[in-house]
Amino acid sequence: MKxxxxxASATILAACMFGSASAADLTxxxxxxGSESGWRAAETTLTKQQAEKRGIDLKFADAQQKQENQxxxxxxxxxxxxxxxxxxxxxxxxxxxxxxxxxxxxxxVILLDRTVDSSKDLYLTAVTSDLVHEGNVAxxxxxxxxxxxxxxxxxxxxxxGSSPAIDRKKGFEEALKGHxxxxxxxxxxxxxxxxxxxxxxxxxxxxxxxxxNICALYAHNDDMAVGAIQAIKEAGxxxxxxxxxxxxxxxxxxxxxxxxxxANATVELTPDMAGPALDALEAYxxxxxxxxxxxxxxxxxxxxADDPQKVYEAKKGLGY
Amino acid sequence: MNQKYLPLIATILxxxxxxxxxALQYPNMLSTRVIGNLLTDNAFLGIAAVGxxxxxxxxxxxxSIGSVIAFTGIFLAVMLETTSIHPLxxxxxALLITTAFGAIMGAIIHxxxxxxxxxxxxxxxxxxxxxxxxxxxxxxxxxxxxxxLKSFYYKLPxxxxxxxxxxxMLLVFAVGIIIAQRTRFGTNxxxxxxxxxxxxxxxxxxxxxxxxxYALSGFLAGLSGIVYSLYTSAGYSLATVGVELDAIxxxxxxxxxxxxxxxxVGGTLxxxxxxxxxxxxxxxxxxxxxxxTKILIGALLFAFIxxxxxxxxxxxxxxxxx
Numbered sequence: 001m002k003x004x005x006x007x008a009s010a011t012i013l014a015a016c017m018f019g020s021a022s023a024a025d026l027t028x029x030x031x032x033x034g035s036e037s038g039w040r041a042a043e044t045t046l047t048k049q050q051a052e053k054r055g056i057d058l059k060f061a062d063a064q065q066k067q068e069n070q071x072x073x074x075x076x077x078x079x080x081x082x083x084x085x086x087x088x089x090x091x092x093x094x095x096x097x098x099x100x101x102x103x104x105x106x107x108x109v110i111l112l113d114r115t116v117d118s119s120k121d122l123y124l125t126a127v128t129s130d131l132v133h134e135g136n137v138a139x140x141x142x143x144x145x146x147x148x149x150x151x152x153x154x155x156x157x158x159x160x161g162s163s164p165a166i167d168r169k170k171g172f173e174e175a176l177k178g179h180x181x182x183x184x185x186x187x188x189x190x191x192x193x194x195x196x197x198x199x200x201x202x203x204x205x206x207x208x209x210x211x212x213n214i215c216a217l218y219a220h221n222d223d224m225a226v227g228a229i230q231a232i233k234e235a236g237x238x239x240x241x242x243x244x245x246x247x248x249x250x251x252x253x254x255x256x257x258x259x260x261x262x263a264n265a266t267v268e269l270t271p272d273m274a275g276p277a278l279d280a281l282e283a284y285x286x287x288x289x290x291x292x293x294x295x296x297x298x299x300x301x302x303x304x305a306d307d308p309q310k311v312y313e314a315k316k317g318l319g320y
Numbered sequence: 321m322n323q324k325y326l327p328l329i330a331t332i333l334x335x336x337x338x339x340x341x342x343a344l345q346y347p348n349m350l351s352t353r354v355i356g357n358l359l360t361d362n363a364f365l366g367i368a369a370v371g372x373x374x375x376x377x378x379x380x381x382x383x384s385i386g387s388v389i390a391f392t393g394i395f396l397a398v399m400l401e402t403t404s405i406h407p408l409x410x411x412x413x414a415l416l417i418t419t420a421f422g423a424i425m426g427a428i429i430h431x432x433x434x435x436x437x438x439x440x441x442x443x444x445x446x447x448x449x450x451x452x453x454x455x456x457x458x459x460x461x462x463x464x465x466x467x468x469l470k471s472f473y474y475k476l477p478x479x480x481x482x483x484x485x486x487x488x489m490l491l492v493f494a495v496g497i498i499i500a501q502r503t504r505f506g507t508n509x510x511x512x513x514x515x516x517x518x519x520x521x522x523x524x525x526x527x528x529x530x531x532x533x534y535a536l537s538g539f540l541a542g543l544s545g546i547v548y549s550l551y552t553s554a555g556y557s558l559a560t561v562g563v564e565l566d567a568i569x570x571x572x573x574x575x576x577x578x579x580x581x582x583x584x585v586g587g588t589l590x591x592x593x594x595x596x597x598x599x600x601x602x603x604x605x606x607x608x609x610x611x612x613t614k615i616l617i618g619a620l621l622f623a624f625i626x627x628x629x630x631x632x633x634x635x636x637x638x639x640x641x642x
Contacts, residue, residue: 029603029606057606058606059603059604059605059606059607060606060607061602061603061606061610062609062610062611063610064610064611066559066561067552067556067559068361068364068548068551068552068559068560069599069610071361071551071552072357072361072596072599072600072603073603075353075357075360075361076354076357076599076600076603076604077603078353079348079351079353079354079357079600080346080348080603080604081348091458091554091556092458092460093458093459093460093552093553093554093556094458094460094551094552094553094554094556096553097470097551097552097553105479117460
């Protein structure tokens with residue numbers, strides 16, 4: 001062990017001396033918020049996989065949902081002299097000082113999946129998804145699928161006032177604009193949870209003539225959709241056929257539902273934020289290519305035609 | 321050698337040995353940057369832990385400090401956002417509120433003869449609740465005075481910095497040591513920790529001392545809140561959850577007897593630095609789960625409690641033969 005450590009330090013020392021900046025001897029610090037949701041666990045897993053694939057030595061620090069732990073971790077990364085830092089910031093405020101220190105030490109910082117309110121020159125780029133665009137993709141799919149036929153849509157919103165709920169609603173409504181055959185007849189919050197999604201869907205079904213009046217469901221996340229599918233089945237209707245189901249996130253369970261024909265489409269919020277981030281970083285370290293300040297991740301649409309069972313198998317090992 | 325120094329010496333030895341082991345594996349750990357970071361990153365914890373040391377020395381406990389720190393942070397952020405008062409004035413207001421808060425808790429503990437655990441637990445909920453009432457969002461502080469305060473730092477060779485808040489923590493520890501060792505109040509705190517009845521018989525003003533102890537703890541929690549506010553330039557009502565427990569751990573690892581009456585303010589500094597060192601090591605390693613910090617602190621705490629019991633046992637036996 002000691003010998004190994006000595007060998008490793010000697011290698012690092014040698015690498016520093018010869019100063020070749022090839023990807024093989026990159027050390028990157030990653031300060032993650034925590035592991036509060038399945039999606040975040042998948043993000044961590046994918047970041048580790050991406051680093052391993054590229055031969056990057058990844059220093060991982062779980063902040064246990066605390067900003068002070070994140071700041072400490074970033075300072076330690078700077079003290080270690082890492083080549084770059086990835087942060088998924090727990091809150092938007094309070095990063096100026098530590099980001100300035102990283103800048104002074106000439107260590108590029110990349111934000112993952114959330115942004116901060118600091119000045120833009122304190123970080124290299126931010127990799128996030130566009131929530132409005134996600135809603136838009138879901139809306140476009142529905143517009144194309146019903147193809148001009150009249151259709152009453154019910155909407156399960158996320159937690160009231162949260163930015164995904166506001167933006168996913170906005171994007172969906174934008175997509176429906178100008179298509180008068182599609183009408184959102186009911187819209188209520190299901191709090192992003194399965195149980196609330198089921199409850200609210202039950203009340204929708206009761207209010208709309210046992211569901212005969214509803215042609216499609218749009219849920220702001222997959223969990224609510226999975227709950228709603230249960231409610232539709234209990235009301236004696238066929239989800240996916242009698243009522244079309246489209247939602248956002250692309251968690252493994254919705255692919256199972258799609259494989260069973262009970263859900264129709266989902267828009268992926270990719271947990272692979274590290275891939276584009278590391279691409280941008282490697283380009284920057286190689287020849288100082290400045291990436292754009294915001295890298296938007298792809299909001300990919302999955303339908304029943306995309307072999308949902310296979311996607312499910314691929315996703316279930318990621319820690320969702 | 322006097323046995324009362326044993327836990328302190330053990331703490332210092334553990335710190336030096338573990339630092340040396342970390343440095344052997346990661347030579348970068350010796351850089352002035354890491355040393356500067358240890359002071360800056362733990363400043364708020366250290367300042368609050370000084371107050372906690374006095375409370376524990378007197379045989380009490382203060383569970384409210386984490387919430388008081390968060391309250392102070394959000395109070396400052398809201399004041400500076402909605403009014404145009406100078407931050408220094410806001411600091412004074414915050415310190416007045418938190419000191420009074422501590423004093424009231426002290427008064428309740430003494431006059432109503434309630435356990436400190438329950439009273440400060442109520443204080444913890446109250447302060448956290450008040451923080452949420454002020455704002456549930458995280459509010460940035462953009463006053464230029466904050467920038468001025470942050471620009472005061474002493475640059476060490478090698479890129480490390482002794483920041484204002486890191487320096488303030490060292491100053492608070494120095495003042496704390498003087499108060500504990502060289503003033504009448506300090507002596508009274510130790511006497512109270514030996515037992516309130518004995519202390520009263522010895523002529524210690526128990527009521528005044530109890531109120532002063534919790535007022536001091538409230539004041540230092542407020543100061544720690546100011547430091548935290550400078551540290552993040554923001555107020556957030558969910559911040560510093562559980563800091564009181566880290567502070568208690570630092571005090572006990574620092575060699576203070578949990579039952580009160582024996583210990584040193586200086587040991588608490590080492591206790592805080594040991595916690596910081598463990599966290600730094602885990603980040604340097606980069607593959608260990610960060611929860612190992614908690615496991616190691618837990619193991620250290622347990623070892624220290626066992627050691628305290630052992631010393632008590634040995635010293636009692638020694639006395640009976642004398």
